[in-house]
Amino acid sequence: MKSAKPEEISVSFKERLRETGALLEGHFQLSSGLHAPRYFQCARFLQHPAQAEWACRELAKNIEEPVDVVLGPALGGMIAAYELGRALGVRALFTERLGENMTLRRGFEIARGERVLVVEDVVTTGLSAREAAECVRAAGGEIAAFASLIDRSGGKVAFGVPFYALLTVEEEALGPECCPLCTLGITLDKPGSRKVSMK
Numbered sequence: 001m002k003s004a005k006p007e008e009i010s011v012s013f014k015e016r017l018r019e020t021g022a023l024l025e026g027h028f029q030l031s032s033g034l035h036a037p038r039y040f041q042c043a044r045f046l047q048h049p050a051q052a053e054w055a056c057r058e059l060a061k062n063i064e065e066p067v068d069v070v071l072g073p074a075l076g077g078m079i080a081a082y083e084l085g086r087a088l089g090v091r092a093l094f095t096e097r098l099g100e101n102m103t104l105r106r107g108f109e110i111a112r113g114e115r116v117l118v119v120e121d122v123v124t125t126g127l128s129a130r131e132a133a134e135c136v137r138a139a140g141g142e143i144a145a146f147a148s149l150i151d152r153s154g155g156k157v158a159f160g161v162p163f164y165a166l167l168t169v170e171e172e173a174l175g176p177e178c179c180p181l182c183t184l185g186i187t188l189d190k191p192g193s194r195k196v197s198m199k
């Protein structure tokens with residue numbers, strides 16, 4: 001049986017993101033204040049367990065490093081970590097923010113030397129993933145690799161260990177002063193501050 005090529009999986013994933021309303025196209029103000037023609041709301045994709053299971057199974061196929069534990073920073077990384085843990089047959093933990101600090105709570109333990117895969121739903125700068133990795137190291141674990149369903153950095157984010165993404169997209173965000181969509185007078189959506197209006 002011929003297995004699908006990575007590009008075919010990316011195309012299929014993008015199509016599924018569109019179908020589930022997780023990939024919105026139009027004119028959006030991101031949390032950074034920049035404007036972009038695309039907005040990812042990965043939770044809308046992950047609300048479908050069968051879709052989440054499919055995506056994480058495909059992502060798991062690419063991972064070459066031995067992994068003992070999968071860990072995702074809450075909330076974004078929780079579902080991806082859980083499904084990736086299922087796909088890899090290992091346990092799935094999450095870190096959470098307590099005030100400013102990312103912490104490992106709820107009785108979760110990482111044994112010394114355990115190899116941990118840190119996963120996010122969407123990586124832009126990789127800050128949350130890095131903070132989660134610090135928790136892993138503080139607990140005595142080793143970082144085997146990072147993974148994300150969507151890499152919005154266009155492949156520019158660097159973790160110093162292998163990083164796997166199911167879909168890599170270029171960030172097309174621009175300041176309002178040089179946004180062509182503003183010039184065209186297209187209505188601006190602010191998905192972070194209120195409900196996204198759907199066509």
Ligand SMILES: [Zn+2]
Nearest residue numbers: 035179181182
């Ligand atoms: Zn604009």
